[in-house]
Amino acid sequence: MMSKKTLAVTALALLLSQQSFASETEGFYFGGGYYGQYLNLGKLKAKIGGKDATDDNRVSINDIDAQRTEGQLISKYKGDYKPPFAANVTFGYTGELGNNSYRAELEGMYSSVKVDNIGLSSNQVTVSYLKDVGESANKKTYMYKTVINHDQVENASVMANVYHYWKSDSLSFSPYVGVGVGATRMTMFEKSSIRPAGQLKAGFDYRINEDVNMHIGYRGFGVLGSNVDFEAEVLGEMKAKQPVNPDGKKILELNKSQKPSDQKLHKESISIGNQVFHTHGIEAGLTFHFASKA
DSSP: OOOHHHHHHHHHHHHHOOOOOOSOOEEEEEEEEEEEEEEEEOOOEEEETTEEOOGGGOOEEEESSTTSSOOEETTTOOOEEEEEEEEEEEEEEEEEETTEEEEEEEEEEEEEEEEEOTTSSOSEEEEEEEEEESSGGGOEEEEEEEEEEOSEEEEEEEEEEEEEEOOOTTSSEEEEEEEEEEEEEEEETTEEEEEEEEEEEEEEEEEOSSSEEEEEEEEEEEEEEEEEEEEEEEEEEEEEESSOOTTSOOEEEEETTOOOSSGGGGEEEEEEEEEEEEEEEEEEEEEEEEEEEO
16 A cells, blocks of 8 residues: 555655656546545434434444443444555546646546444444334334444445646646546445545646656545435333432333334334545556647
């Protein structure tokens, strides 16, 4: 895996180079590179029966063996996303735009992010929550549970990107910015779905020779609406324990022998995921031009 130190040294070498190759090559190109995902963000949220979970539902995450750890509310849960691997291939065209240049390309990208469930002992966890059933005097509170495997997040993406490059004959590199939209096959909790995706890029491009360019810069990649559906099973009724707390709040305990009389309430759907999943990091790569003109 390319380290942060290696990427930093590469960037410094580009900026300090005294050769003047800033003039962009025009024509078709293909390329490839590595993407280091060093900052990844995405809070988990839940929907119960198609509705957003509330504080009263107390959606919690815990180990399969709950005796080993203390459960976490999903609103406070934060996984540590580590970047084992990410790479891309591109095919596109470079053209002139006044005194500057542009690129338009198609990009295929694969990334895998390892999940460390902080505070938990394994990646196979339980998600439990409370739900009220019935009205007024007949209202009862039940606990539901489902098991998920939160081990890694994978994305296999196809993106359409455009870039703007600023050229200068006095510099050995060209600053650039880019934006991309597309779709990704996202695998989360060992379940896959197709989701819309977008990205922003900014960095420096260095012309090694007439046909080869090297670039290094920032990439921010995001996926929308990555919810995954699971089936939750009722564990039992939550009964008020006596005596209550000194502040008057009820202490609830699980009674597994009491379940809803309606069999339809023994199982229901729960959706878990990120409204937006972000990865941020540094990318570096090469482009090879053919059928080009300087």
